[in-house]
Amino acid sequence: AQTVTQSQPEMSVQEAETVTLSCTYDTSESDYYLFWYKQPPSRQMILVIRQEAYKQQNATENRFSVNFQKAAKSFSLKISDSQLGDAAMYFCAYRSAEAAGNKLTFGGGTRVLVKP
């Protein structure tokens, strides 16, 4: 079974600065998807960015970018020019592309605090 680990329970960043969230995963599969979800205090989980394992290029969505290291099984999220609205829980998730089913395995989450 796959596991996803987020080693940072909480990260603090100054507004307009950059913060990087770590995520590692364990899998024997070669084809899969990785995701970062944001859960603000309103609790509604929102997809921030996704990466397909067979794509070498790191995904980018505006101020959010990932550093995907397949050999190291690492998938970090960088938030640039942090804004107050970025304060939330961030979850890393894994989905197999080889097994049937749209099943997500989540990490434990990292709380991001943004200081004005």
Add this chain to the structure above:
Amino acid sequence: ETGVTQTPRHLVMGMTNKKSLKCEQHLGHNAMYWYKQSAKKPLELMFVYNFKEQTENNSVPSRFSPECPNSSHLFLHLHTLQPEDSALYLCASSQDYFSYNEQFFGPGTRLTVL
């Protein structure tokens, strides 16, 4: 209403009560999911319905009983719960379960079992 909605947003119940959580999606999706989010634990998938048929049951205790009358509605019936069942229950939907597509989440129901 747009997206995925859940009612109630907060629920407090005693261990002998029976209550139900409701989820509705307005996205035309065919797969719906229940997740449990406990403090200090990763989100746990509980049930999946695909085209109204239960596709996944991740060894969830029988005191949780899901119901999916149609592709737009999903219920979680609760009875004789335990205090450790207190958690945030999230509903999600996606186009279908057997192809890759994004899951859209509702805001959750915060459940407290006394």
